[in-house]
Structure formats: C-alpha cells, structure tokens
Amino acid sequence: MFELLGIPPQALFGQLLLGLINGSFYAMLSLGLAVIFGLLNIINFTHGAQYMMGAFVTWMLLTYFGINYWAALILVPLIVGASGIVIERLMISRLYHLDHLYGLLLTFGLALIIQGLFRNQYGVSGIPYAAPELLQGGHNLGFMYLPNSRLWVIVASLVVCLGTWFMIEKTKLGAYLRAATENPTLVGAFGINVPRMITLTYGFGVGLAALAGVLAAPIYSVNPNMGEQLIIVVFAVVVIGGMGSILGAIITGFGLGLVEGLTRVFYPEGSAVVIFVIMAIVLLVKPAGLFGRTA
Amino acid sequence: MGMPRHHMMIFIALFAAMLVAPFVLYPVFLMKVMCFALFAAAFNLLLGFGGLLSFGHAAYFGMASYVSAHAAKVWGLTPELAILSGTLVAMVLGAAIGSLAIRRQGIYFAMVTLAFAQMVYFFALQAPFTGGEDGIQAVPRGDLFGILSTRPDRTFYYVVLAITFGGVLAIYRIIHSPFGQVLKAIRENEPRSISLGYHVNRYKLAVFVISATFAGMAGATKALVFQLASLTDVYWTMSGEVVLMTLLGGMGTVFGPLLGAGIIVAMQNYFASFGAWVLIMQGIIFVLAVLLFREGIIGVLARWIKKPL
Numbered sequence: 001m002f003e004l005l006g007i008p009p010q011a012l013f014g015q016l017l018l019g020l021i022n023g024s025f026y027a028m029l030s031l032g033l034a035v036i037f038g039l040l041n042i043i044n045f046t047h048g049a050q051y052m053m054g055a056f057v058t059w060m061l062l063t064y065f066g067i068n069y070w071a072a073l074i075l076v077p078l079i080v081g082a083s084g085i086v087i088e089r090l091m092i093s094r095l096y097h098l099d100h101l102y103g104l105l106l107t108f109g110l111a112l113i114i115q116g117l118f119r120n121q122y123g124v125s126g127i128p129y130a131a132p133e134l135l136q137g138g139h140n141l142g143f144m145y146l147p148n149s150r151l152w153v154i155v156a157s158l159v160v161c162l163g164t165w166f167m168i169e170k171t172k173l174g175a176y177l178r179a180a181t182e183n184p185t186l187v188g189a190f191g192i193n194v195p196r197m198i199t200l201t202y203g204f205g206v207g208l209a210a211l212a213g214v215l216a217a218p219i220y221s222v223n224p225n226m227g228e229q230l231i232i233v234v235f236a237v238v239v240i241g242g243m244g245s246i247l248g249a250i251i252t253g254f255g256l257g258l259v260e261g262l263t264r265v266f267y268p269e270g271s272a273v274v275i276f277v278i279m280a281i282v283l284l285v286k287p288a289g290l291f292g293r294t295a
Numbered sequence: 296m297g298m299p300r301h302h303m304m305i306f307i308a309l310f311a312a313m314l315v316a317p318f319v320l321y322p323v324f325l326m327k328v329m330c331f332a333l334f335a336a337a338f339n340l341l342l343g344f345g346g347l348l349s350f351g352h353a354a355y356f357g358m359a360s361y362v363s364a365h366a367a368k369v370w371g372l373t374p375e376l377a378i379l380s381g382t383l384v385a386m387v388l389g390a391a392i393g394s395l396a397i398r399r400q401g402i403y404f405a406m407v408t409l410a411f412a413q414m415v416y417f418f419a420l421q422a423p424f425t426g427g428e429d430g431i432q433a434v435p436r437g438d439l440f441g442i443l444s445t446r447p448d449r450t451f452y453y454v455v456l457a458i459t460f461g462g463v464l465a466i467y468r469i470i471h472s473p474f475g476q477v478l479k480a481i482r483e484n485e486p487r488s489i490s491l492g493y494h495v496n497r498y499k500l501a502v503f504v505i506s507a508t509f510a511g512m513a514g515a516t517k518a519l520v521f522q523l524a525s526l527t528d529v530y531w532t533m534s535g536e537v538v539l540m541t542l543l544g545g546m547g548t549v550f551g552p553l554l555g556a557g558i559i560v561a562m563q564n565y566f567a568s569f570g571a572w573v574l575i576m577q578g579i580i581f582v583l584a585v586l587l588f589r590e591g592i593i594g595v596l597a598r599w600i601k602k603p604l
C-alpha cells in the first residue's frame with residue numbers, strides 16, 4: 001500500500017468521502033438560501049430548522065404511517081415546502097417593504113419556535129433512521145470501501161443541484177425568475193403574477209432544505225439540533241461563495257466540504273474552524289465572495 | 296450637549312431604584328439583569344445607532360467572561376483588574392473581527408459576524424484554559440482594589456451597579472456626541488455620508504470596537520457575578536438573546552435595551568422550569584415584535600409621549 005504524506009490512503013479517502021457528503025449538504029442548503037435570497041431578498045434563517053424538519057418528517061412518515069424512504073423523497077419536500085408557503089403568505093410577505101434585517105430576525109424567531117417544539121417533543125438525543133435496503137451494502141474500490149448510502153447522497157445532491165441550476169439558468173421559468181429578481185414591477189407589467197412566483201420560490205427553497213433533510217436522515221441521526229449546527233457553516237459557505245450565482249453556491253459547497261475533510265486528516269483540531277478561517281481570508285482578499293458580484 | 300431633563304430624571308430614578316432594589320429582590324438576579332442591560336445597551340449602540348446588525352456579539356461577551364474568570368482564578372487578579380483584562384480582550388477581538396466584518400453590508404454583515412462568533416465558540420471549546428464543557432468554575436471575586444472583599448452578594452452588587460451605570464452613561468454620551476451624529480447619518484444614508492467626506496468605514500469600525508468593548512465589560516462582570524464562565528456565554532444563542540432584548544425594548548432608544556434585558560432575564564429566571572418552552576416563547580416574542588411592534592416597548596412609549604426615550 002502506498003502512503004500519502006504519512007497518511008494511510010483508507011483514512012485519507014474516507015475523510016474525503018465524508019467531506020464530499022458534508023459538501024453535498026452545504027451545497028444543497030446554500031443553494032436553497034441563494035434561491036430564496038435571489039427573489040425575496042431575505043436570508044432565510046429558518047433554513048436549518050426546515051432541513052431538520054425534513055429529516056423529522058421522513059422519520060415520522062416511516063414510523064407512524066409506514067411510508068418508506070423513496071416515497072419520502074417526494075412527499076417530504078412537498079409537505080415542508082407547503083409549510084414554507086404558509087409562512088411566506090402569513091408573515092414574510094408583510095416584510096418586503098422593510099429593511100432586510102427584519103426578515104432575518106423574523107426567520108430567526110421562527111427557527112427558535114420550530115427547534116423548541118421538536119426539542120420538547122423528541123428531546124435532544126438523536127433518533128436513528130434505518131437506511132432502505134437498496135442503500136445498504138457497498139462497493140469495494142480497492143483503495144477504500146464505498147457504502148451505497150453515501151454514494152447515493154452525493155449523486156442525488158449533484159442531480160438536485162444541477163437540476164436547479166439548469167431550471168434557473170436555462171429554462172423559460174428560470175428566465176422569468178431572474179427577470180423578477182432584477183425588476184419585479186416590470187415583470188409584473190408583462191402579466192406575470194410576481195407575488196405568486198415569490199411565494200412558490202420560497203416554497204421551492206424550503207423544499208430543497210427539506211430534501212436535504214430526507215437525504216440526511218439515514219446518514220446522520222435525526223436530531224432537533226441538526227440544523228442549528230449546520231446552518232452557521234452554510235452561512236459561512238454563502239459568504240465565501242458570494243450569493244450572486246447559483247453555480248457558485250454549488251461549487252463552493254462541495255469544495256468546502258472537501259477542504260474540511262482534508263483538514264480532518266492533516267489537522268483534526270482545525271476541522272471545525274477551517275471554513276471560518278477561509279471565510280476570513282476571502283473577506284480580506286475578495287469581500288464580495290469568490291463567485292459574487294459587487295453590489 | 297446637555298442631557299434632556301426627562302432623560303436625566305429617568306436615569307436618577309433608575310439609579311435610586313437600583314440602590315434599594317437588593318433589599319427587596321434577590322441581588323444575584325438583579326446583577327444578572329444589570330450585566331445583560333449593559334450588554335444590550337452596547338449591542339444597541341451598534342444596531343440601533345450604527346445600523347449594523349451583529350449576530351455574533353456572544354463572542355465578545357463570552358470571551359471576556361472567560362478571560363476575566365481566568366484572570367481572577369489563575370492569575371489571582373483583583374476584580375477590577377480581572378474585569379479590565381476581559382474588557383481589553385473583547386476590545387482587541389472586536390477590532391480584529393470588526394475590521395473584516397465591515398467589508399460586507401446588511402445581512403452579509405450579520406452572517407459574517409455570526410460565523411466569526413462560531414469560530415470563537417470552537418476556540419472556547421478546544422482551548423486549554425477554558426475548561427471545555429465544564430467552563431471555569433468557582434471563580435473567586437477577590438478584593439476590590441485589594442482592600443474590600445466583594446465576596447458578599449450585597450457588596451458586589453454595588454460594584455456591578457457602578458460598572459453598569461458607568462457603562463450605560465458612557466454609551467449615552469457616545470450616542471449624543473458628534474461621533475454619534477455621524478453614525479446616525481451613516482445609518483440613514485451611507486452614500487451621502489461618504490459624499491460628505493466622512494470615512495464611513497472608520498466610523499463603523501470605531502462603533503463596532505466600542506460596542507464589543509462594552510459587551511466584553513458586561514460579560515467579564517457576569518463571570519464574577521456567577522463565579523463561572525461557560526460555553527453558554529459564547530454560544531450563538533446568546534447573540535440571539537441580546538438581539539431579542541434590544542428588539543423587544545426598542546432598538547435605537549436609550550432605555551429600550553435596559554427594559555428588554557430586564558424582561559428577558561426575568562422571563563428566563565421565572566420560567567426556567569418550562570425547559571425548551573422558554574426558547575419557544577423567545578421565538579414567539581421575536582416573531583410578534585417583528586410583525587406587530589417593530590419600535591419595541593420603549594419605542595411605542597416614546598411615540599405616545601412624543602419625546603425620544
């Protein structure tokens with residue numbers, strides 16, 4: 001067996017794989033944030049809680065209704081996305097004429113409520129979610145063992161990310177969306193129902209977070225705090241990537257996951273902070289973020 | 296610029312009330328309220344007057360609390376020097392983080408401060424001197440100026456009263472100075488302030504550092520009050536709490552953060568047995584405050600009596 005800088009290849013590739021998986025979640029969540037931010041101009045602080053809801057609803061569907069993982073992949077984003085639509089209609093839509101910070105504060109309050117409710121009901125110790133049969137087992141690649149469940153997360157996340165990118169950048173619907181971001185009044189004058197588009201966009205972004213939650217359920221334990229931990233890292237990812245581009249969110253998400261994995265191999269103590277260190281450096285060199293446009 | 300009459304009267308009434316309060320209410324509770332009132336006032340200086348929403352003020356509060364606890368316990372410093380060292384560290388930390396954070400604006404600024412605060416949290420979790428999950432416990436309060444024992448709660452209460460009142464008055468003075476006027480101009484219209492020739496970023500950094508310093512002073516004092524520095528002080532929920540206090544009381548008002556701190560601390564104290572429901576209540580207050588009364592309690596009051604409070 002060869003060694004790389006004194007690190008056994010199993011450990012190295014194992015951590016890289018873990019990094020790639022974390023990166024999948026960073027990418028999907030920062031993508032959802034970017035989609036919502038693009039049209040609503042609101043940093044959705046509830047995003048982490050909505051991701052957690054996604055995982056919990058997946059678990060509930062299986063436990064209480066016997067609905068399996070594959071059905072949850074479709075159902076959960078719809079259910080949680082619908083809850084997002086209600087939130088947008090009832091609350092967020094009242095804030096568009098105000099300073100951005102009110103949207104941030106409102107969604108922060110909502111996150112506290114959602115997390116508190118789940119914490120009351122289920123405590124803080126995680127609940128395991130058994131991976132469906134198809135995802136059990138794995139492949140031996142020679143230099144490492146690749147469990148199917150992890151491969152699936154990476155592939156699914158890539159498909160979702162690229163699908164979203166394609167929809168926004170290459171389709172007519174996406175063109176409307178981008179136009180509405182630039183000038184909602186003008187797009188409205190062309191007979192497009194902009195408020196409804198905004199509502200659906202929020203629902204879609206929330207659905208993305210929930211889908212990430214479904215994917216997370218068999219991998220991490222389902223836990224009321226799972227979103228709270230992740231969302232701050234995702235915010236850092238967003239600052240590094242810059243919120244301007246969808247592709248930026250995807251590339252930065254995966255890239256930073258890998259960087260984090262590498263750090264865990266070579267300097268484990270630094271793995272929790274490496275993303276924040278990178279953020280500090282990027283802010284010094286390129287304040288608008290790697291893929292961002294300066295406003 | 297003199298202080299308006301009604302402000303002076305409120306300050307005097309507050310001070311008089313706080314002088315007798317420990318004979319009626321539990322002094323440790325009151326000290327906690329005062330520490331958070333100073334913390335919220337420092338935060339409000341940044342948000343309410345500078346227009347900068349920091350979502351990471353727990354970093355200064357918590358780090359100062361660790362440093363002052365360490366200084367008092369391990370180095371055996373007297374309480375005033377322990378608090379001073381915590382405050383200075385918060386100032387340096389504020390300068391470091393602030394100089395990076397002011398490069399971004401609005402919600403990005405909030406996210407950057409939050410992310411840096413999380414970095415500080417991980418530092419506190421792993422650094423050898425912070426005691427990890429246990430924190431620094433059994434911190435001695437020591438003798439003030441090496442003479443007066445501050446071990447009794449009543450005695451230390453008046454030290455805390457002096458610190459917080461001094462801090463709040465200093466913040467008041469800053470708000471009403473020419474520097475504070477420039478801050479308001481930047482908050483209202485940044486491009487115009489730039490075109491008037493103000494070095495906007497210098498002002499922003501200055502107010503950030505001042506705010507971090509006073510937040511640190513509050514945290515350092517709190518460590519000695521509870522004789523404990525722990526991870527909760529540096530965790531991001533603490534940053535959320537100080538936003539809540541300011542929002543509830545009324546951001547951009549002088550007395551709002553003080554009232555907001557009093558309400559939230561009282562709520563946490565008396566509802567502590569409800570567990571996560573406190574979190575839910577805080578969330579509900581957040582949502583209601585944003586949707587229904589953005590001016591906060593004092594803001595509404597000020598509108599009624601048509602005088603700035």
